[in-house]
Amino acid sequence: MNEVFFILTPNYLALDHAGPAEAMRIAIDEGARLRLHTVGPAAECVSSLGLVSHVAPLPEKLPKHALLVLVGTVDEDRDYSTAPAQQLVAWLAQSVRADTRIACICSGALLAAMAGLLNGRRCTTHHALTSKLAALAPGARVEQDRIFVEDGPIATSAGITAGIDLALWLIEQQAGAALAARVARRMVVYARRDGTAAQLSPFMAHRNHLNPALHKAQDLIAADPAQHWTLSNLAERVHISERHLCRLFRTHTASSVVAYRQALQIEVARDRLALGATVETAAEAAGFGSARTLRRVWKQIVGGTPAKR
Structure with a gap:
């Protein structure tokens, strides 16, 4: 059983969470051995749509081969300077194991950069944030105009709906191409884009x-x-x-x-x-x-x- 932790911060983008999470939920329905958790540094998170999410605390110790999904936010400068976001950055820097996998949706890549997790790696984010990502992770190779980029245990995706493309890719790696194709068909995402596709x-x-x-x-x-x-x-x-x-x-x-x-x-x-x-x-x-x-x-x-x- 593979443990997947969706990590929310206050003012998170609703679709950044819901899109990949629904893909994973459907994958479980189709037979994937995944278990989903919603966690965060704050017990209560309000999304970009005003939806209130009650989340579990960040785990004290991550299980082996866990997948962390860092969800993007509305206003990176404001939201990632808050105490909960800074707490999350510190937790990431201390808690990520050598076998931990990380998936960053949209501006979630900035959190990984702030925790020093992207140095020496290829990565991407929403096209409006690539300069900010490069400034936060000067040792990273920020790739422009990519749907998602995977480098070792860390995958980063472009804005919002690209998180679904990344989720389908991760499902394919975890449960096989046939199951991922069934998920895509149920979501009416027939022509799944890969990491080489342009954002625009x-x-x-x-x-x-x-x-x-x-x-x-x-x-x-x-x-x-x-x-x-x-x-x-x-x-x-x-x-x-x-x-x-x-x-x-x-x-x-x-x-x-x-x-x-x-x-x-x-x-x-x-x-x-x-x-x-x-x-x-x-x-x-x-x-x-x-x-x-x-x-x-x-x-x-x-x-x-x-x-x-």
Whole structure:
């Protein structure tokens, strides 16, 4: 039986806790030999949503091969300067064993850094906090734009929902890929991302502008990347000239219509490959026309070659 301790601090992010915890609970329901505990330095913790959690004290001694899950918080500067958070940092520095595994969700990585647990290790966190993490753990290698990073017994994840991806990965390690896949299916997380995936999907990239015509063009492409979108029919659909549409793409995406669409096509193909499709089938689903074309564009955008994962 593997003991899993979810560690909460006051003002913790509700989804940072609930997402991974539900994944673990479903894993237990599916047959994983896990036992969950909710602990913390304060007997009562209020979450980001105002939910009150009554937690057990931090254990005086950790069992062998325990997994500690450090849950993120709303305001790191404020929340991690409180007495309970500082108590937790001191407890981590003193209590973690050589065989203890640690999983940090979002800003939970900052707690591990404050306890000196990340020195010499690769790690990540929410993209808005990577500079802060690097300052707290100058001996660590902070990796940008990663869903999660595992280095030895310590795994760190990006913001909020990425904790579910990390939890599924940990479940796979503890109970096997088949059981983890059943958990993902029950959670309707079919295309589980791995640690190499970027935090920002191409479907969400280059959308922080205010131009309605470009947003509409991007929406059309995103709704069906496999369709053969020509510059003329796309410009006609958004009621602007081809020249103006090209200018908008260059200004706000630093790419062309073709390059923007190809990035989304690659993401569609990547998802199909993750679900077990062949390169040929993935190419067809993404609208590349042939596996040869997919390989050529993949090499240009991603590097290397596509393969079933």
